[in-house]
Amino acid sequence: MVSFIIRRLVSMIPVMLMVATGVFLLLKLTPGDPVGVILGPDATEERRQALRDDLGLNDPLIVQYVRWLGDAVRGDLGDSLFLNQPVLISLWERAEPTLVLTMLATLVALSIGLPTGILAAQNRGKWLDMGSMGVAILGISMPTFWLGLNLILVFAVTLRWLPVAGYAPLSEGLWESLRYMILPAITLGVAQAALLARMTRSMMLDVLSAEYVRVARAKGLRERRVVYFHALRNALIPLINVAGLIFAALLGGAVVTEQIFNIPGIGRLLIQAVGRRDVPLVQGTVLVIAAIYVLVNLMVDIFSAVLDPRLRET
Amino acid sequence: MSYYLERALSSKADRRQFALGAAGAAGALTLGASNAGAQDEISEGGELQIAIIGEPPAVADAVFTTATITNNIAQQMFEGLFAYDESFNPQPMLIEDYDSSDDGLEFSFRLRSGVTFHNGDPMTSADVVASLNRWGEINGRGRLIYDRMNSIEATDETTVRMVFDQPSGVLPSFLARSEAMITPASVAEAAGAEQIPTDQLIGTGPFRFEEHAIDQYLRLVRFDDYVSRDEEPNGLAGRRTPYLDSIDFVPVPDESVRANGLITGEYHFADVLSADLAEMLELDPGVESINVQPYYWYSPHFNKAAGLFTNQALRHAVQLCFSQSESMLAGFGREEFVRFDASICGEETAWYSTAGSDAYDNPDLDQARALLEEGGYDGETVRWIATREYPYNFLMADYTRQQMEAIGMNVELVVSDWATLVQNRADPDAYEIFLTGHSQYSHPATQPFNDPTWPGFWESEAKTDLVNAMIAETDPDALTTIIDDYTTLVWEEMPFVKCGDNFVLRGRRTEVAGYVNVPDFFFWNVGLNG
Numbered sequence: 154m155v156s157f158i159i160r161r162l163v164s165m166i167p168v169m170l171m172v173a174t175g176v177f178l179l180l181k182l183t184p185g186d187p188v189g190v191i192l193g194p195d196a197t198e199e200r201r202q203a204l205r206d207d208l209g210l211n212d213p214l215i216v217q218y219v220r221w222l223g224d225a226v227r228g229d230l231g232d233s234l235f236l237n238q239p240v241l242i243s244l245w246e247r248a249e250p251t252l253v254l255t256m257l258a259t260l261v262a263l264s265i266g267l268p269t270g271i272l273a274a275q276n277r278g279k280w281l282d283m284g285s286m287g288v289a290i291l292g293i294s295m296p297t298f299w300l301g302l303n304l305i306l307v308f309a310v311t312l313r314w315l316p317v318a319g320y321a322p323l324s325e326g327l328w329e330s331l332r333y334m335i336l337p338a339i340t341l342g343v344a345q346a347a348l349l350a351r352m353t354r355s356m357m358l359d360v361l362s363a364e365y366v367r368v369a370r371a372k373g374l375r376e377r378r379v380v381y382f383h384a385l386r387n388a389l390i391p392l393i394n395v396a397g398l399i400f401a402a403l404l405g406g407a408v409v410t411e412q413i414f415n416i417p418g419i420g421r422l423l424i425q426a427v428g429r430r431d432v433p434l435v436q437g438t439v440l441v442i443a444a445i446y447v448l449v450n451l452m453v454d455i456f457s458a459v460l461d462p463r464l465r466e467t
Numbered sequence: 468m469s470y471y472l473e474r475a476l477s478s479k480a481d482r483r484q485f486a487l488g489a490a491g492a493a494g495a496l497t498l499g500a501s502n503a504g505a506q507d508e509i510s511e512g513g514e515l516q517i518a519i520i521g522e523p524p525a526v527a528d529a530v531f532t533t534a535t536i537t538n539n540i541a542q543q544m545f546e547g548l549f550a551y552d553e554s555f556n557p558q559p560m561l562i563e564d565y566d567s568s569d570d571g572l573e574f575s576f577r578l579r580s581g582v583t584f585h586n587g588d589p590m591t592s593a594d595v596v597a598s599l600n601r602w603g604e605i606n607g608r609g610r611l612i613y614d615r616m617n618s619i620e621a622t623d624e625t626t627v628r629m630v631f632d633q634p635s636g637v638l639p640s641f642l643a644r645s646e647a648m649i650t651p652a653s654v655a656e657a658a659g660a661e662q663i664p665t666d667q668l669i670g671t672g673p674f675r676f677e678e679h680a681i682d683q684y685l686r687l688v689r690f691d692d693y694v695s696r697d698e699e700p701n702g703l704a705g706r707r708t709p710y711l712d713s714i715d716f717v718p719v720p721d722e723s724v725r726a727n728g729l730i731t732g733e734y735h736f737a738d739v740l741s742a743d744l745a746e747m748l749e750l751d752p753g754v755e756s757i758n759v760q761p762y763y764w765y766s767p768h769f770n771k772a773a774g775l776f777t778n779q780a781l782r783h784a785v786q787l788c789f790s791q792s793e794s795m796l797a798g799f800g801r802e803e804f805v806r807f808d809a810s811i812c813g814e815e816t817a818w819y820s821t822a823g824s825d826a827y828d829n830p831d832l833d834q835a836r837a838l839l840e841e842g843g844y845d846g847e848t849v850r851w852i853a854t855r856e857y858p859y860n861f862l863m864a865d866y867t868r869q870q871m872e873a874i875g876m877n878v879e880l881v882v883s884d885w886a887t888l889v890q891n892r893a894d895p896d897a898y899e900i901f902l903t904g905h906s907q908y909s910h911p912a913t914q915p916f917n918d919p920t921w922p923g924f925w926e927s928e929a930k931t932d933l934v935n936a937m938i939a940e941t942d943p944d945a946l947t948t949i950i951d952d953y954t955t956l957v958w959e960e961m962p963f964v965k966c967g968d969n970f971v972l973r974g975r976r977t978e979v980a981g982y983v984n985v986p987d988f989f990f991w992n993v994g995l996n997g
Contacts, residue, residue, distance in 0.1 A: 189889030191524045193533030194903065197607040198893065198920040203660065235524060236681055237662060246681065302723065310727050317727045318719065320683070415719050417682035425522070425682075425720070428856075430886045 157458065161451050165444070172443040173225065176436050177218055185430040187234045208234055221436065230437035235429045240437035243422060250320050251418035254341065254410070255403040257334055261342025262349050262399060267392075269346070270353020274361060275380060285350065292347030301340040301413040308336060318415035337414040341407055345399045352395050356388040363387075390457050397453030401446045509981045513995030515714045518725040518734040522682055522718045529646045530606050531662040536738075538645045539987050540716055542703070543687055544585075545648035545670035548576055548595065549639050553702035553985070555816045555908050557643035560696070560704065561590065561671065571634030571941040578625040581694050584651050585675035592621035597652035599627075605660050606646050608913050611938070612638065636941030640910050643703075645987065673709035673991040685716040700992055702985055710981075710994035729754055729974045735995065736979060738988070740972045741858075742801040748974050757973040757984050758803065761813025761907035765798065765859065766963040767851075767867060768903065768916065772895035772924035775849060780842035782961040783826075785900075787835035789870035791828040795967035797866035798859035806968040811914070811954060813907035813968060817943070823955030827965070835874045849878045851900040852892060856885040860902055863966065892922035907968055908986050911950055912937040916962065925962040 188201045188210070205211050209220070224231055230240035269289065273282040309317040315336055321329045360366060361384050369379045408420035415421075419438060426434040458464045519540075525531040529541035548565075549557035559565070565576045582590045596619055603613030617630045629638070641647060654667045668676040673695070674687040689709040698705040717734065719725045725737040726744045730751050740748070740756075748756040769776035769785075776782050792807040799805050808814065809824030821827075849871065853864040861882065868878040881898070883891070891897040901922065905914055917934050919926040933953040940946045957965070975982055981993045 183887075184890050185884065185886035186890035186893070187886070189893075190886055191532060193524065193535070193537070195533035195607060195915040197610070197915075197918055200605065200607065201893075207660070236522070237525070238681070243681070305724075305727060310730060313731060317731050317733055318721075318724045319717070319728075319733065412721060413724065415721065415724050417680075421682070428884060428886060 165447050176439045180432050187430040190429045231433035233431050233434040235431045240434050244441055247419045247422050250416050254337055257338035258341035258403050259400050261338050262345035265346035266349025267353055269350040273354040274357035289347040289350045292343050297409045298413055304336045320416045337410050341410045356391055360384045360388045390461055394453050397449050401449040404445055509710050509994035510996055511710050513711050515711050516734045517716050518719040518737040519716050520739050521720045525662040526665055527668050528663045530602050542645040543674045544672045546672050547642055547647045549643035550703040551643045552704045557639040558704035571636040572631050574629045576627045582671050584671055585669045585690055590671055591624050592627045594652045595627045595649055596621050597655040598649045601655040602647050608641055634939035637938045673707045688713045707991040709991050714990050735976045737974045742804045745972055753977055755975050755977055759971045759986055761815050762971045762986055763904035764907050764968045765904045766965045767900050768923035768963040770899050774899050776899055778842045780838045784835045784838035786964045787831045788874045789867050790830050791966040794863045794866050798863035799969050804970045808968050816908055818911055818950050820950045820954040822951035823958040846877050849899045850881050852881045852888050852898040854885050854888045864902055929956055
């Protein structure tokens with residue numbers, strides 16, 4: 154097991170290097186001037202040039218790349234050009250809102266998606282199956298921003314049950330923080346719930362048609378025991394993979410939701426950094442998101458390997 | 468149908484309110500600065516929440532950046548030697564009074580005594596000299612003044628003397644801008660060309676810096692030892708009383724969130740809302756919409772350094788081929804938020820002039836075609852760089868493109884994000900036209916396009932002479948004549964096409980008392996009632 158983990162960790166290195174180089178080149182090939190955004194519309198050309206020099210933006214590409222990579226290897230992702238603070242601190246300050254949102258959204262996805270998928274599989278071909286899968290397709294197809302804005306209109310503006318937008322840190326109390334997170338978590342969780350429901354249904358159908366399930370039924374076990382004890386346990390392994398991927402995707406992919414609900418998280422940080430051409434911040438954020446993605450995948454693999462010994466051999 | 472639209476159509480009472488709101492919008496919302504809040508009883512205390520358009524660059528260092536949002540925040544904390552009154556005339560702020568020689572070569576400023584910085588230190592002439600030195604070094608307008616200056620010195624604790632090589636009558640007007648802010652000498656000297664660190668944001672203003680959580684809030688609190696002037700408040704000038712305990716500037720990039728938060732009371736004030744939201748705000752009894760006049764004017768700028776539009780005849784051809792008022796409506800939609808006006812300064816200012824602008828909004832396609840021929844236009848592609856990030860920018864460009872094509876021009880809209888546009892417009896080989904906005908309430912000499920290195924690259928001896936004359940002049944009547952000449956020159960040389968004025972929509976909760984409608988918002992003399 155230990156060598157399995159070490160192998161996987163070592164294989165992260167080329168992945169991260171490729172991500173770092175790719176992001177660097179992509180950003181450098183994209184036109185756009187961070188200095189113009191920082192100094193405002195009336196700044197003189199002379200002043201812009203001076204700031205570009207200060208920030209090292211006039212150095213040759215290769216010099217900038219080697220400097221950045223050298224620092225990154227030592228754990229220094231540089232300073233954000235616009236926010237004037239270290240990239241790692243920018244990311245750290247936004248980790249809490251994004252983590253809370255991701256966990257809640259995953260919870261929403263699991264608590265809606267799993268039971269719906271199981272129920273649909275059990276009732277294959279019946280109206281419950283078709284109805285729930287129809288709703289699931291609706292859930293996947295619904296744009297996040299549309300759902301988010303409508304939830305705000307109903308629950309925040311009209312009913313005034315929940316705040317329109319913003320974020321309260323956990324240190325201000327769990328309920329205070331949750332109040333802000335309920336609508337975004339539903340917005341973000343619904344699409345994933347729909348995806349999860351469809352995946353669960355098809356996994357369950359695969360398993361339910363397996364021979365050991367037929368044997369279980371032939372033994373005269375009750376249907377509930379067959380579904381939840383024999384079938385679901387085996388369907389869970391691929392589902393854990395899916396849930397892990399959903400969690401990782403939500404961590405970096407909550408851009409639209411964070412924007413609509415004005416949550417100071419990593420997604421919003423990234424989109425703003427791109428708009429401002431804040432190159433070190435974009436690089437650092439993408440690198441950290443990539444690292445989290447790889448690590449979550451690793452954890453999912455470890456977890457799967459614990460559940461299924463066959464996987465440890467490969 | 469949206470909830471608000473439904474409500475708008477659901478009852479007679481609402482319809483009446485809607486009609487009144489729409490009809491009264493332009494008039495009621497532009498109450499003069501002096502009478503908007505004067506009658507309100509203001510109670511002390513309260514925590515004001517303000518939704519702003521995004522994180523301000525350089526936090527509150529208005530010397531470092533020219534971004535409007537930073538300047539607006541800075542002026543709650545920092546003060547200058549002068550401040551603008553409601554007619555945009557400079558009035559004393561940190562000075563008791565000043566002398567200037569008739570030739571505009573010497574100025575002597577006597578500082579107010581008893582003014583202290585937020586750190587408790589008294590403000591002295593050494594602080595003023597150090598602050599202005601930083602402004603003269605890194606700020607464009609400061610540099611313009613310093614290039615003409617011979618010396619600046621603190622002659623005693625409370626007197627600053629400035630001597631110029633060339634007459635500089637415009638000085639008080641420049642010193643009234645929020646960027647000419649006074650900080651302790653130690654802060655100005657330590658910062659130099661860098662931005663001031665947040666723990667060093669120390670000024671003399673009615674509010675002081677408390678805390679900055681990036682992307683969450685920037686909190687200012689009342690400066691209890693603030694020493695106010697005694698004169699009646701007038702625009703940004705006169706008495707300043709900080710009633711509020713604190714002000715939170717909350718970055719809310721999405722304008723519908725700013726509007727919704729205003730309606731639910733999460734924010735007391737929301738900056739920059741699109742005109743489409745005016746009806747929604749007017750329907751809510753708890754919200755007052757604010758139509759900010761003057762604000763910005765908009766124009767396509769020609770690239771005069773390279774390519775087609777180095778030719779003046781072709782610039783005139785473009786101006787004559789489209790209706791400037793139609794382009795404003797295409798960009799901004801609602802009539803109560805636009806004004807069709809040829810002047811490059813709002814009519815509310817002393818610099819208003821429409822001299823030489825007969826051609827404004829008077830399209831003549833035949834003459835335009837004749838000018839194309841005269842200019843030797845031969846079907847070359849006109850690259851108009853635009854962005855959808857600001858909808859007006861694309862909409863005005865797209866409308867004008869169609870009119871240009873109608874007279875036989877070949878126009879390509881090159882659409883990108885704002886950061887790309889800002890980079891491209893600085894490159895004379897990258898474009899023929901770009902569009903942007905400029906303040907209606909700035910002295911014409913302070914407009915960035917006077918600088919020949921600024922995008923569009925307006926190089927003109929006549930312009931340089933007139934700008935110099937504007938900066939030098941000390942006599943207001945003579946200045947009016949110069950501004951007339953300058954405006955005439957703008958319409959003659961046509962470096963850009965002034966299309967019209969746009970007013971921005973802001974919103975406030977009705978419990979915000981004492982608010983005065985000025986372009987650069989401020990929150991002293993403002994309280995939270997009820």
